[in-house]
Amino acid sequence: MTETVVIAELSKGKISSTTNELVTAASKLGSNCTIVVPCTESSVANEASNIAGASKVIAAKSDVFANYDASAWAEAIDAVAPSGIIITAASAQSKDLAARLAARRSISVIQDVIEIEGTTLSTPIYSGKAIQNVSVSGNTAISVRANVFAPADNTGNCEVQVIDTTGNVATALKEMVQRASQRLDVSEANIIISGGRGMGTPANFSHLEEIADKLGAAVGASRAAVDTWDEIPHSMQVGQTGKTVNPNLYIAVGISGAIQHLAGMRSSKYIVAINKDADAPIFQHADYGIVATWEDALPVLSSSLSGLLG
Amino acid sequence: MVNIAVLVKQVPDTNSKIQIAGDMVDLSTVKMDISPYDEFAVENALQHKESGGGTVTAITLGGAGADKVLKGVKALGVDNIVRLDADGYMDSNSLQSVLAEEISSGGYDVVYCGKSAADTGAGSTGPGIAERLGWSSVSNVTEISFDGGLTVTSPAEGGNAIIDVSLPAVVSCDKGSIKVRKSNVKGIMMAKRAQVDVKAVSPPASSVTIVSQVMPPAKPAGKKFEGGDAAQTVAQLLRDEANII
Ligand SMILES: Cc1cc2nc3c(=O)[nH]c(=O)nc-3n(C[C@H](O)[C@H](O)[C@H](O)COP(=O)(O)OP(=O)(O)OC[C@H]3O[C@@H](n4cnc5c(N)ncnc54)[C@H](O)[C@@H]3O)c2cc1C
Numbered sequence: 001m002t003e004t005v006v007i008a009e010l011s012k013g014k015i016s017s018t019t020n021e022l023v024t025a026a027s028k029l030g031s032n033c034t035i036v037v038p039c040t041e042s043s044v045a046n047e048a049s050n051i052a053g054a055s056k057v058i059a060a061k062s063d064v065f066a067n068y069d070a071s072a073w074a075e076a077i078d079a080v081a082p083s084g085i086i087i088t089a090a091s092a093q094s095k096d097l098a099a100r101l102a103a104r105r106s107i108s109v110i111q112d113v114i115e116i117e118g119t120t121l122s123t124p125i126y127s128g129k130a131i132q133n134v135s136v137s138g139n140t141a142i143s144v145r146a147n148v149f150a151p152a153d154n155t156g157n158c159e160v161q162v163i164d165t166t167g168n169v170a171t172a173l174k175e176m177v178q179r180a181s182q183r184l185d186v187s188e189a190n191i192i193i194s195g196g197r198g199m200g201t202p203a204n205f206s207h208l209e210e211i212a213d214k215l216g217a218a219v220g221a222s223r224a225a226v227d228t229w230d231e232i233p234h235s236m237q238v239g240q241t242g243k244t245v246n247p248n249l250y251i252a253v254g255i256s257g258a259i260q261h262l263a264g265m266r267s268s269k270y271i272v273a274i275n276k277d278a279d280a281p282i283f284q285h286a287d288y289g290i291v292a293t294w295e296d297a298l299p300v301l302s303s304s305l306s307g308l309l310g
Numbered sequence: 311m312v313n314i315a316v317l318v319k320q321v322p323d324t325n326s327k328i329q330i331a332g333d334m335v336d337l338s339t340v341k342m343d344i345s346p347y348d349e350f351a352v353e354n355a356l357q358h359k360e361s362g363g364g365t366v367t368a369i370t371l372g373g374a375g376a377d378k379v380l381k382g383v384k385a386l387g388v389d390n391i392v393r394l395d396a397d398g399y400m401d402s403n404s405l406q407s408v409l410a411e412e413i414s415s416g417g418y419d420v421v422y423c424g425k426s427a428a429d430t431g432a433g434s435t436g437p438g439i440a441e442r443l444g445w446s447s448v449s450n451v452t453e454i455s456f457d458g459g460l461t462v463t464s465p466a467e468g469g470n471a472i473i474d475v476s477l478p479a480v481v482s483c484d485k486g487s488i489k490v491r492k493s494n495v496k497g498i499m500m501a502k503r504a505q506v507d508v509k510a511v512s513p514p515a516s517s518v519t520i521v522s523q524v525m526p527p528a529k530p531a532g533k534k535f536e537g538g539d540a541a542q543t544v545a546q547l548l549r550d551e552a553n554i555i
Binding site for chain 2: 068098106112304
């Protein structure tokens, strides 16, 4: 019986539904699944005990989990997690943690898993231009892309064990700078609407923001937009030298679909493209394409969404 | 005087088309280049040196073909160039063991690397090496200040964390606002004559084997509509067909 250890993914201090997806991934790899919840208050872990398929929840309680410090987190989690296949989310922070945990246990790490077939794991390589299938012997750490595996439902009920743990914090947090806008970052969002050079001016991004607010979406940008306009920060850039995103829905507006942009968003579950050029490469990747200027399409999209979302 | 290492990797140019021959990717006709994020790592390493003196050693792991990338960064002002001579696939455990050994024997104070390599996209090497060495690590760093110690900016939930890092440490670099320098003719001429310090390695066996590399499954053709009014149809499809909104 292969042991699996899911490291819970948290969002705003709560167990995120990505954790349920990780448990589904775990069920494909082994039969005994322990969820480790890194937390400062053990009550956070109670929610995880409902995830069907988990055999046990360990609330790993420590002050070190107040802020991310890679070495302290790896040490504290390693101390309480059983041996087995370690499974984390593929967020930037959790990939980092997976790498440190694997190195700590002298096992290999496989990042961004998108398919599990027996002991064969698939990951995108060359920014998704190809897929690599690998087979693994023995224990390993893997990170699993969001929105790939169906989330396990919350009909379970397993034991929660609270274990105090600690690690040596090696870095010192000087300051947390909150984003000025309340809107999500592209790396955290399940829906993203991005603008490119075709938006014409940075001020026109307000039309994207209006739709983003209706959908609870993040606003992203192409590199051309980021490089051309100072008002569009690099933190919004999606692509090869920006962020790799994997949302349920990606709406590309005035973006041509250059290979380096596709590198960051092609694995989105649904892609909508709005572009005035019917031959723009982005349409080859779009589930729904609208050949129109954004000036024509966005007001209609906005009012239709208002109608649908009430 | 800080002893700085920067890890660089040769990868296919990001514009290149990836093709499969048999059941593996065929890179024989693909133009190779330094991985984009490594360029930021090199720039940060050079700025670190310039802030208070020291040496910068660029380290790569690969076959002789990877010397080109080392010469490229030598032309930018890196002091020493080292290639750990290895070819073929290594899993993260073997790769990091070899690199950590080299970092440890080189007596480095700080290691810069790109946040991930453009081929695997994994981003495991920096934090993995740090763990093996018992060092701290900060990843996806966008800004660095060298005034009175190392202070970095790295994304955190809801914003950015500004973090003081004590050495030794591994810093994995994202793009940020720094401009990377370009090489000049003098640098390129000097790099041509520079010797690559080639070192043999003996990596532990890999526990991961590549079974195959394949093209991604073709996406079913999408629906394409003409005119802005179609946005209403698409909104409806996002609800009824995609179940997203
Ligand atoms: C090493 C490297 C790394 C890179 N990394 C990235 C990266 O991370 N992310 C990234 O995005 N790019 C990246 N690029 C750049 C990439 O190659 C493209 O140049 C860039 O993506 C183009 O951005 P764009 O689509 O906004 O602009 P363009 O290619 O100029 O496209 C603008 C589009 O807008 C459409 N349009 C114009 N007006 C309207 C209108 N009124 N309504 C609707 N549509 C309109 C046009 O038809 C066109 O298709 C990288 C390049 C290199 C070499």
